Amino acid sequence: MKSTINNTVEFVKEKLEGAEAGHDWYHIERVWKLSKKIAEAENCNHDVVELSALLHDIADPKFHNGDETLALKISREFLESQQVSEDIIEQVLFVIKNISFKNRGEAPSELPIELKIVQDADRIDAIGAIGIGRTFNFGGFKNNPMYDPQVPPSLNMSKEEYKKSNGTTINHFYEKLLLLKDLMNTEKGRELAQQRHNFMLTFLDQFYKEWNVD
Helix, strand or coil, X not given: CHHHHHHHHHHHHHHCCCCCHHHCHHHHHHHHHHHHHHHCCCCCCHHHHHHHHXXXXXXXXXXXXXXXXXXXXXXXXXXXHCXXXXXXXXXXXXXXXXXXXXXXXXXXXXXXXXXXXXXXXXXXXXXXXXXXXXHHHXXXXXXXXXXXXXXXXXXCCCHHHHHHCCCCXXXXXXXXXXXXXXXXXXXXXXXXXXXXXXXXXXXHHHHHHHHCCC
16 A cells, blocks of 8 residues: 555645645645554554545645545546545545534544544645745635734635635634534543643734734
8 A cells, every 4th residue: 555655645745736835735635644654543444544644635625616526536537547446436526525623514523533634634734834934824724914903804604605715814723713612522532722822822812903904
C-alpha cells in the first residue's frame, strides 16, 4: 500500500497545481500529517485514513459549481487504476462524501473512526494561525468584505444558505471556525483544537482593538 500512497501524493500534487492557497497541496499535506498523528491513538484502518486525507479535497465543490459528485468520481477512477480493493474504495468515498462542515446535517449518526479522524484533521487545519490565514485568503479570493460592524454573523444557516453566503471574513469565525472545537470526534483532535481555538480568540480580541483604534 505504501506505493499506492506515494502515487496518490503525486496524483494530488499534480491535480491541485495552481489551486487556491487555502485548498492546495499544502492544505492536503497538513491534513494528511494531522490525520496520521490522530490515528496513532485510535484503532483504525490506516490505509483508509491516509487515502481519505489525501483525496478529501481533490475536487472541492466550492471551485466546481457546487458539484459534490466530481470528487467521488475522480477518486474512484484513480483508486481503481491503483488496483485498490473495492472495500477500501467504498470507505474512502464515504469519508469524502461526509467530511464537510456544510454536510454535517446529512451524515449518518454513527460514523466510522476513519471519517472521525480525517474530519478532525481537516477541521483543525481550518482553525488557529493557519485557519486565520486560510480564511482571509479565501475571503480575498471571493472579494468578500473583511469586516463590517453593521453586518452581524448569520448563525444556524442551512446547507444552501451556507453555500451561497458571501458574508464578511470576520463573520466566518462565528459562523464556522469557533464552532469547530466542540465538533471534534477524538481526544487528540479536541486537544489540538483547543490550542488553536484559544489563539483565534486572542486574534479576534486584538483585531477589534485595532479596528476601533483602542
